[in-house]
Amino acid sequence: MPIYSGVGGDFSAINHNNQTIKLSDYNDKVVLLAFGYTNCADICPFTLGYLKGLYESLPEDNQKEVQVIFVSIDPEYDTPEHLKGFIEHFNKDFMGLTGSKKQIDHIVSLFQAEYQPLAEAKVKTKTMRRVNPKKDINASNDKALLFNHSVTIYLMDKQLRLRSLEYTGSAQSNFVFKIRELINE
């Protein structure tokens, strides 16, 4: 697999355990990175479900060498605690990242992804189909933005170089083959 020049790079963010991390903290692992947000009704749960299937099909010793990262493009709503409930619904080994808008926009620009609000006005979250409702809030008044965002899954090697671009339509067997190739590289 060739290296895709000029895409990606190190960044810092806050994980779902409210710790500041850097991507380079995972430079001994194969990283799968996707963008989304917790109020996303369809593509995000679908993507994470796909990644769950992919990850859990790997033998345990391979799983230890892989890190799935989900970067929230709605850091205002997706607090670390809320993100934790969301991401651990899929697999406790997955990592959710949030942070300041500046941090998230920097990550988005590094990976040349995109996101945009569907409308200026926020929508009541009680009408949304979601993985997990937010805790300790007034549910009837809670509102959030809806977004469009990139659906690409970025596959990076152990030096965090971008090696492949995938999505939920990628054949799982091919994707697993690529992951294992990078683990063994």
Add this chain to the structure above:
Amino acid sequence: MKYIFLMTLLFSGAVFSAPENPIERQQFTSSLNSMAMNVMGWYSCLLTKNNHCHQTDKINLLKKYRKQYPENITQIKITGTKLRPLNSAKTHYQFNVDLLIEQTDSDKKTLLAMSNQFIFGLNSSNIFSIENITSSKTKPARTIKGKQYTKSYFDHREIAYAWLSYLDGASVSPNLKQQFDQTHYTVTMGNKSWNGFAKDALINRNIHLAQGGHLLREVTQNPISSESGIYSIDLSIEWKGENKEHLSVLANIQQRLRYKILDNGDWEIISIEEKHLLPNNIPWMGLLC
């Protein structure tokens, strides 16, 4: 000798079957870019008013080959190309170009089709130059559609190919080398960025793009600056090769060149900005859900 088919328009982005081996690819693209630079320069010359070309090599070519073309050419559109080496050492190439030519006499426009065969050879400085041009007779043709295929169209591409030849490490004239070495060049590769003179910025860039070649896919002219004579063109370039660790690398490169035309007709590059982008060939790129 195998033909290398350049399937659509070479000079606005063609589909090439460039070699996969990085060293061969670099040799291929540096040769191709050098020859394309010459062809672009030649057609720019034919489109210069009263054929007042400034470059010595073009003046000499004009004396020998101008009469093969009609007078008062106002547009030239390349409709097909074919390139092949003439020997295994690849010191000589045959470059066939099919053209549509618009001739304008007292506001009356005539469209003609013709073919040119360029023979290129490596000179003593290891630079490809045109050794011979043979042309077919002209035939009547239909209209030229689309862009304006005027002098500036070819000027942009002459500069683009000259720059890419330099980036590929091909031999270029001392004047060009000096100009390019001192060109202000900014490169952004993910979270890495270098700027300064090209010869310095390339030291870092070449760690990541060590051996391989640049293929020009598209040239787009930006609106002309209010400062007289300054042009801005965007180049879409595909790079394939290896980094310094001999790992294969693909790069989708966008460059913005700003240049100006001097009073004597020479061009001078003002600045070059380069960004590396996601590849174009992923079907779901740009898809937002």
